[in-house]
Amino acid sequence: MPIHCPARYVALIVEYLESEGFDCTEALDRTGISRQSFAHLDSVLPLETLAHVSHLLATMSGRPDVFLATGLRCGPAQYGELGRAMLSCATLRDSIEITVRYFPLISRITGMSFKEVKETAEVCWQPMLGVPYDMLIASFDFVLGAFYNRLTLILGDKLPDFEVSFSTAQPPDVSRYRRLKPGRVYFGQGGLPAVRFKFGADVLDTRMPLANPIMLRQAEERVGVYYKLLRQPQRDWPAWVDTMLRESIAQQPTLEELAVIANVSASTLNRYLAAQGCNFRRLACEIRHERACHMLREHGMRVGDVAQTLGYTSVGNFIRAFRAQAGMTPTQFATSQEEPSSTPLNAGQTTP
Incomplete structure (x- = not known):
């Protein structure tokens, strides 16, 4: 479907x-x-x-900045009943939490989570579908811009300093993020593909100017109906897992970690994958090896740097795993790629 x-x-x-x-x-x-x-x-x-x-x-x-720019123009009015529910909440915290609960109504490509750690609030967006890299970045830019716009509308000049962290590499046109004031934006932070927005938790108790418990209850009832209709019975689980594995930096996601993001148990995620002809362990090994070959062949990266990028606990573990699949060490593979007469291994390309 x-x-x-x-x-x-x-x-x-x-x-x-x-x-x-x-x-x-x-x-x-x-x-x-x-x-x-x-x-x-x-x-x-x-x-x-x-x-x-x-x-x-x-x-x-x-x-290329159009997605961030569009997000910065997007307010609750664009979200229909969910937007009314956001505005009718008692506090900013409540408004963020209801957004997380029904976020699939806003975006099918990314998921949203929210947590408080001591004095810091963190909102995180991660991919929920397997999509091309440029579409992933576009989606990140849009939800980031929309969230920033929402905070500025509610907090005005009380908007605190904040940090935005992308797991992905810095884009060529990084200047577009200068619009996010008074924030600091970081790239290449590693880990699972994500963008995180951190700010002081003290503003979470800010009262919403249009708070109305009756309107909130009515809007949430209607939102719940839309949400049930949206549930996707035949999600492409292998494509999503593929995206999460390929775009992770300095970490190899486990089945359990991906299950938490998808809001299912590890055994359920395993069953979903199996039903669509996919084995997680085999897919993870194949993608990790493909990424290693790509880094050695196309980027000339050092063995130690490749091991770190792919989340191996030691260079030795990486060398042994690579030899088990390729029949040669990473250094031997890299050298073979410099020889015109060498026979290429059966290794694929990764998303840039």
Whole structure:
């Protein structure tokens, strides 16, 4: 069953770009999307179509910052009943928690979590679907911009200093993140693919200006109906696990860790994978080896750096694992790639 995502984000991107003087008609025509198809707040598009048109709009306009910029213009009004529930909560903490609870209504690509550790609040977004790397970054940019916009609307000049940490590498056009003031943005933080937003927990008790328990109860009842209708019985679990494994840095995710993110038990996740013809251990080993070959062949990375990036506890463990699959050491493999007559191993490419 195809996965569908809210079409309102295409409408927001088109509205933003055309306000900046770029005509989006050609990009929409090339993907077969009519403006009427995303005119209604509850309209949806297949995930593949959303990814295609988003990529075209960003590249044809020459605006790789468009997703962050669009997120910065996105407020609760774009979320329908869920937006009304957010605004009707008693405190900022309650508003964030209800957003986490129903976040699939906002994004099917990423999931959202929230925690407090002593005096620090942390919101984290992680991929929930297997998507291309550029679509993952676009999704991160959008939810980050929308959350920042929401905080500024509620807190105004009381917005505290904050930190944004991307597990992913720094993009070429890093200047777009300067709009996130008074924040500091870091890249290449490693671990599972994620973007984290940390700020002082003292503002969580800020009263919401439109707090209304009756409206909250009514809105949440309607949101609950939408949420039940949205549940996806045939999610592509292997594709999601593949994405999480390939984009993790300095860590090799375990089945248990991925199960926590997916909000299922490890045994349930294992059953879902098996039902779709996938074995987690075998997939994890294959992807780890493919990534190692890619780093050695394409980037000329040192063996120790490859081992660290892939989350091995020691260089020796990496060398033994690599030899078991390739029949040679990482150094021998790297050397063989420099020889024109060498026979390439059966190793794939990773997402850049």
